Amino acid sequence: MQLKRTVNCGELTGNNVGEEVILNGWIAKNRDHGGVIFLDLRDRYGKTQVTFNPDVDGEMASRAKRLGMEDVIAVKGVVQTRPDGNINTGMPTGEIEVLVSELEILNEAEPLPFLISDRETGSEELRLEYRYLELRTKELQNFMQVRARTYQAVRTLLSDEGFMEFETPVLMKSTPEGARDYLVPSRIHVGKFYALPQSPQTYKQLLMISGYDKYFQIVKCFRDEDLRADRQPEFTQIDIEMSFVDQDDVLALATRLARGVFSEVLGVKLPAVFPILDYKEAMETYGSDKPDTRFEMPLVEFAAYAEKADFGVFKDVLASGGRVKGLILKNAADKISRKVSDGLTEWLKTYYGIKGLAFFKVDGNGLMGGISKFFEEELQQEIINDFTLETNDIMFFVSDSEAKTLQALGALRLELAKRESLIPENEFRPLFVVNFPLLDWDEDSGRYIAMHHPFTSPRPEDVELMTSDPAKVRARAYDLVINGYEVAGGSIRIHTREMQNRMFELIGMDEAEAEARFGFLLKAFRYGAPPHGGIAFGYDRLIMLLAGTDNIRDVIAFPKTTSAASLMDDAPSTVSEDQLKELHIKLIK
């Protein structure tokens, strides 16, 4: 190319008038007036209007006439103020334009599948196929900038705290617990497989044993599970581990990191101390272990009133060990028509498997509609007083097993808040959820499984329960939740071989299996393992929050679809017979 840029497309202002400059970029828009031609030239720094006048060079103007959107060009010209009344106050460079004296056409573009100026002109399917074009859009360029700035902020903050950055293997040993592994066949070791890491968990624990007491890594993790709007098969974590620390130390570090990133990237000041919520309390109050606390609407206990009412459904559930809980939507009863409540009921039944959704409304005289008729006058007044109900409030109830009741009401709480626009935007509400159960009973395999992972240590005061009542054991595990997203999660680890063996035993892994799977880690524990713990931030979710989007694909340069495919390069794909043969793999059927 002849004309190499001397400035970018976002930096020229009135101060540059008279300067001769060269601009390189893509044509964002062409406006051909027959004589004078205007092109908006774009790069990732901004847009500048470049002007062709046939009086300057007729041949060049006719070449410019042919140019279309997204052609790549280089122009040389003089910066001039736009004529009176033609200043565009809507753009930073709107005061000036470049009157072109030389034009070099670097590459012409074919008609586009969608407009770079408006992402919405293409379906997501199409945009993913042409991801490199979507990445030219202003919106995605912003998202990628946020992502890039966050990498830098994290590295600076953690380095300043004395953390060392590591890389751990991507080809590792398959682990039996947790998510499904992505497997990589070994050519050299016939019939054997590597796994891609679900997280570098064991490596970072080994690094603690090696004495690197403050470790971090920005690392890709892989989980072969079904996807969601906030889940990708490969995703990035800020993985952190520390030695000689307790839970408070890790939470404090996570707080400093989160505050630093939000301040550095967004200029937002998060509170100096994040609220800490007990897991049990989170479930009872919000029906979720990752509550969105930007709005209230807590779940309330209703069993005592249900006992006194003449409503068989609630009583039967309570008698069989279930729960009755409710939530109050203030001043919106008039918006919940029969059609709306039926719709909510159907939705909860289908997705959360509950048997029904009950409600009543409040008017000047007492309760009305729904299940109000099952409550005596006196009981109605008691409910109105106890829950300080007012006219036009509506109270919803779910009565089912504990797990279903909490989950369904938690989902309803979010849905109602969305519908009623009760969630403030541009606000961030971080909190820690702590004291997760150590174990979870798995119906399918008829055994306990580790709720977090099998290296999570129990709270010291709960160790006795490991023998007497394992389900009650609380873990030294914690999550950082912001606006309803699980942004980070971690735990204080087990660091003695005895406790680790006990844990394996509890989750039904016998010594031989534990030895085969984690023998290397157990062996390492024998050579002086320090107490340690850590936390991992879901990097993509963090960026979603910082960038203000609710779609994880928006913050990943080349994301995959819900079926874990890449529409752009068509991965995964079939491979040749030769490749398979080398790996000693034969496809069945």
Added chain:
RNA sequence: GGGAUCGUAGUUCAGCUUUGGUUAGAACGCCGGCCUGUCAAGCCGGAGGUCGCGGGUUCGAGCCCCGUCGAUCCCGCCA
């Protein structure tokens, strides 16, 4: 593994249980023409369709039925 929604010019959509019926429309983009101060430029004209794919019902299917593929959202799953 399950449920829901969607699939019609290059693209976004309308048309689909109001009635299944001649030639499937609009906008943006694209191509051509006019136009020397626009910035969503304007005006005139034009090209562009296997209605995702397969089967069925029917004299006749974009429309009704069954299957299938893909995208999205959700439940299960995701330590």
